[in-house]
Amino acid sequence: MNKIDRTIINTLQEGFPICSSPYKKVAEGLRISEQELLDRLKVLLESGILSRFGPMYHAEHMGGALTLAAVKAPEQNYDNIADMINAFPEVAHNYAREHALNMWFVLATETPEQIQPIIQTIENKTGLKVYNMPKIQEYFVGLKLEA
Incomplete structure (x- = not known):
């Protein structure tokens, strides 16, 4: 896991935007492309570094x-x-x-x-x-x- 992956994880723990293109908005804040963000999330999930990515419901x-x-x-x-x-x-x-x-x-x-x-x-x-x-x-x- 590199610095970008750690930044992605830390950023997403603080919230996820509610908008028409939330991944694009997160990617812009990280100064990476939306596709790179999606690819990195996929690798983090498939490798088991992240076990789940999704909302927390009450x-x-x-x-x-x-x-x-x-x-x-x-x-x-x-x-x-x-x-x-x-x-x-x-x-x-x-x-x-x-x-x-x-x-x-x-x-x-x-x-x-x-x-x-x-x-x-x-x-x-x-x-x-x-x-x-x-x-x-x-x-x-x-x-x-x-x-």
């Missing part, structure tokens, strides 16, 4: 729901359990933790009523108790990862 404002969940996955079966949980389209993130509850994941559903049935289905599929830790209060912390 699910609750759109009628949806999020919850943090965790399981105590046996180490000898950890990868298999992770694969089972990650197969659910409602699983947004999955993290290994050094804790008795060693696998934490975020569930995102279209409605709050869908959270518990998904948890039950994950429990049935994995044979593990899912600990549901819904958000009580939201705190906003601006996160920008300097590339």
Whole structure:
């Protein structure tokens, strides 16, 4: 990753223009062509440097729901359990933790009523108790990862 790639990543974390040609506008600010920007984004995504490029939605404002969940996955079966949980389209993130509850994941559903049935289905599929830790209060912390 070179200086231009790092500048692209840092710039895009600050926002994306809402206009008829947003990539062109970003490229102009970076003093590169729109095609170069698109090509570089494609390489960053394909190489895994970026795992995703897209908007962040506030699910609750759109009628949806999020919850943090965790399981105590046996180490000898950890990868298999992770694969089972990650197969659910409602699983947004999955993290290994050094804790008795060693696998934490975020569930995102279209409605709050869908959270518990998904948890039950994950429990049935994995044979593990899912600990549901819904958000009580939201705190906003601006996160920008300097590339």
